[in-house]
Amino acid sequence: MTTATFDLNAPDLAADDYLVLGLATCFVKDEGEVHEVAVVEPIPSAALEAIIKGIPTSYQTAIATTLGAVLLSDPPQLPAEFPTTAQFCDEFVDRAIAAARTYKVRPVAQGHIPIGSSRSDFAYSIERKRVLNSQRIVKTEDNVKQHEYTHKVL
Numbered sequence: 261m262t263t264a265t266f267d268l269n270a271p272d273l274a275a276d277d278y279l280v281l282g283l284a285t286c287f288v289k290d291e292g293e294v295h296e297v298a299v300v301e302p303i304p305s306a307a308l309e310a311i312i313k314g315i316p317t318s319y320q321t322a323i324a325t326t327l328g329a330v331l332l333s334d335p336p337q338l339p340a341e342f343p344t345t346a347q348f349c350d351e352f353v354d355r356a357i358a359a360a361r362t363y364k365v366r367p368v369a370q371g372h373i374p375i376g377s378s379r380s381d382f383a384y385s386i387e388r389k390r391v392l393n394s395q396r397i398v399k400t401e402d403n404v405k406q407h408e409y410t411h412k413v414l
Contacts, residue, residue, distance in 0.1 A: 270357045275328025278363045278370045279356060280308055282319040283342050284349075286390045294391065298346040300338065302359035305369035312372050314383050318390050321380035324373040327360050341378055 280303045287294045303311070303322055311317045323341050330336050336352055338344070349355065363370055373379045 270361075272364075273327060273357060273360055275326060275332060277327045277360045278324065278367075278375065279327050279330065279360045280322050280324050280363075280373060281330065281339060281342075281356075282322040283346060284318045284390065285320060285384075285386050286318065286392050288392050294389070297392070298343060299349050299392075300342055300346050300352070301349040302352070302356040304359045305362040305366045308372055309369055311382050316383045316385035316387070318384070318386055319382055320384055321378055322373060322382075323378040324370070324375045326375065327356065331356060 282301050282303045284299045284301055286297050286299045288297050289295075303319070308322070311319060311322075321341070323339055325339060330339070331353060336348060336356075338346060338348075
């Protein structure tokens with residue numbers, strides 16, 4: 261059975277291709293304060309397998325769906341299982357397409373969460389906060405001081 265291609269940017273994918281979406285707890289720094297934000301992100305197969313093995317994660321829950329259920333309209337459709345206050349991650353469409361490809365390459369990973377169901381028995385932890393808008397500012401004082409003869413042949 262042949263299915264129609266999903267998107268001109270992804271001719272190898274169809275609307276019924278498998279996709280896992282996770283509800284992550286992230287943080288945004290605003291005027292010195294940190295605020296909690298619920299973010300919907302596609303989870304690639306390798307990340308899902310690691311999360312299922314018990315590594316700490318910021319994902320509260322994950323649902324298995326199809327690309328078409330989420331991306332057939334513009335803007336993408338928020339799954340009913342997620343709170344209406346949740347927001348999509350940056351570059352959601354591109355990340356969803358990339359994640360769907362990982363499940364095509366590794367179909368064994370689709371067995372962890374059947375389509376239409378969810379899973380939330382993860383090692384949920386926000387001990388290491390995922391701050392979305394943090395910036396690293398490199399200063400001259402951060403440079404490591406070297407001896408004058410470091411690059412000379414003695």
